[in-house]
Amino acid sequence: MQVNDSKNFEPVIAAFCCNWCSYAGADLSGTNRLSYPTNVKIIRVPCSCRVNPMFILRAFQRGADGVIICGCHPGDCHYTSGNYFTRRRITLLYSMLDFLGIERNRTRLEWVSAAEGAKFASVMEQFTEDVRKLGPNRRLEDLRCRKK
């Protein structure tokens, strides 16, 4: 089990990936046997614009240390314009998270295409390292949700 003391800190990371590009990109990094940390667990959504900012807040509240949202490159969304909504919504969410005192680097938005298996792996590697450096998220974590 992952132990969350500061020495042995293994960040919990939720990754929302759109079905058409980023989830396929994640599969491709598997097919090409590229590795990235086990900390990252992927949730498949049809489009990055399906990610309600509430999901991200919920993740932080439930003890996630980092949340990453991945979608198709701007202009390439399977639904044409979904990722533009995502970009605007996440920008707004950033300022709210700033206000709540959640470090900016705990949330990230990345564009990963179905062809970018290597990019997916390196983004996840990098993000996990960045979150690891920040340490556990205590600010928004609802202690009632914490697993004993």
Added chain:
Amino acid sequence: MNRIGVFVCHCGTNIASTVDVKAVAEALSHERGVVISQDYQYMCSESGQNLVKNAIKEHNLTGVVICSCSPRMHENTFRKACSEAGLNPYLVEIANIREQCSWIHKDITTATEKAVILGRTAIAKVTLNTPLTSMESPVVKRALVIGGGIAGIQSALDIAEAGFEVDIVEKEPTIGGKMAQIDKTFPTLDCAACILTPKMVEASQNENINIYSFSEVSDVKGFVGNFTVKIKRKARYVDETKCTGCGLCTEKCPMKKVPNEFNAGLDNRTAIYIPFAQAVPKIATIDPNYCMMLKNGKCGVCSKVCTAGAVDYKQKDEFIEKKYGAIVVATGYNPISPEKFDEYAYSQCPDVVTSLELERLMNAAGPNGGTLLRPSDKKHPEKIVFIQCVGSRCDDDRGKPYCSKICCMYTAKHAMLIREKYPDTEVYVFYIDVRTPGKNFDEFYRRAVEQYNVHYIKGMVGKVTPKANGKIEVQGSDMLADEQLRIDADLVVLAMAIEPDKSARPLATMLTTQMDTNDFFTEAHPKLRPVESATAGIFLSGVCQGPKDIPETVAQASAAAAKAIGLLCKNSITCNPCVAHSDELMCNGCSACEKVCPYGAITYENKEFRMPDRTVAVRRVASVNPAVCQGCGACTVACPSGAMDLNGFSNSQIMAEVDAICK
């Protein structure tokens, strides 16, 4: 009460070697609602599917979780199996423990832990799944072929023969691709033009085929059976409907110093040009980089000489939009540039040529009318050195890591053709390995060695130096004789590696298809679905999927056509029931959802509601057209009252997944 069945797949050893599948099944058996949790060698096999089906009947399951490969691989397989056993297919969830777990992690303990969490997440979701029924969506009975090389031509002909309309989009002024530039073809040594040009003509005359030459795909929308594609028809400054292809303009054009791509830059063409005599369509095109009229308004000769009045300097790029049911990608390849391999002196010496240049030098329609002469002094070369694998199987970033597959064979072909026509010429071939699998291929190579006395030298060339006397010194090693060689050659030929066309990557992004790290399109399954892309309705033809010779290209092109025909034969396909719907009781009619929907799927209705105080109120509420909605979910987030939700990816389902990952 939930009654969930969990099935953990070993995938042979693909999963089982890094994930302790038994431990996963055991851990998940304790989750709430789980009544059976099993592991099995191959879940997707018939007996694996039967295991699931029997469990559904025996335990009266209300939900199924398969821990296996990506849902992009087998979600449909398992949905079908469940549906056959009487369970609604949308009560299945897949935990991706192969592509997203066993294949990326090496440590069994952490990979197993992760697999358990992924399994739990899927269980948390499936508990909230609801049965869904799909609607049918019509298939547009027309195919698009992108790229008009031999691959694209063959796919288009086959689809047209089956009775469907096909459009070919080709970025160059003519179809034909690389094969049109090749002189003779292995292993039969028949002339490429003699077998290709009749096919080009057949394509142009087939009433089901429509060729958009000098055009590119600029946007792709939609989904299998119903793609909307925007095609950019680049301005060629000649009216296609008027030009008769007489070629008078190309004779009179005063701008005669334009490098001729068709002859690999070995001679020149005019600014207005027809690529070659058998071009299809045979229509002139003005090259705006060289045309003096377009550059500074001075000239206008071609417009004056054209009796058909076809020249139009004011022509603009045009965009057309068309609907297609299936798309075949056939964008082919290009040889890489020799510029980076300066040890072979390509940039310093005109007598160091690439194999494609040699094809043109030997071709009867080439710059020397078919007599092999050195580009520098037009003399007959007496000693020729071929260097194979330039940039192929290359471990630095100047070249490509893969074998280009065709070079061994075409080099043997070149060597043999030269020895046949000019028996006084000495021919040397430097090779790393000679790779000649394929029907009659090894016999072909052996003929070059045994019958035509071509000197094959196993070894690498270190340096090529042009000398003052016009000779080219080739320094290399003979690994079998263990000695250094110096050969004074008259002509050096480089067998350059091949790479996918540069336009392939942006195209892949438009099509949402996958590519490998070398920019070859990735097939849906390397063994079982070699001509389909992972994106439904998009098929792969020719070298764009990996290096191939002509016979293999044609075989794959016909296979891709067969798959496309299979799709076009259907009148309708089942559409995705994971669409949005709004809860009328919560909707306040604010129009936020309507504004974000990219498909205009949301409309508003005035509906009567019975209020608690027994009065009737009329309220404006959103309603989603399930045939138009594509299920992106944009509206669900825009909705301020939480009325809008998405089937299959509902707010509560995603929240449950978040919780399962975080706890």
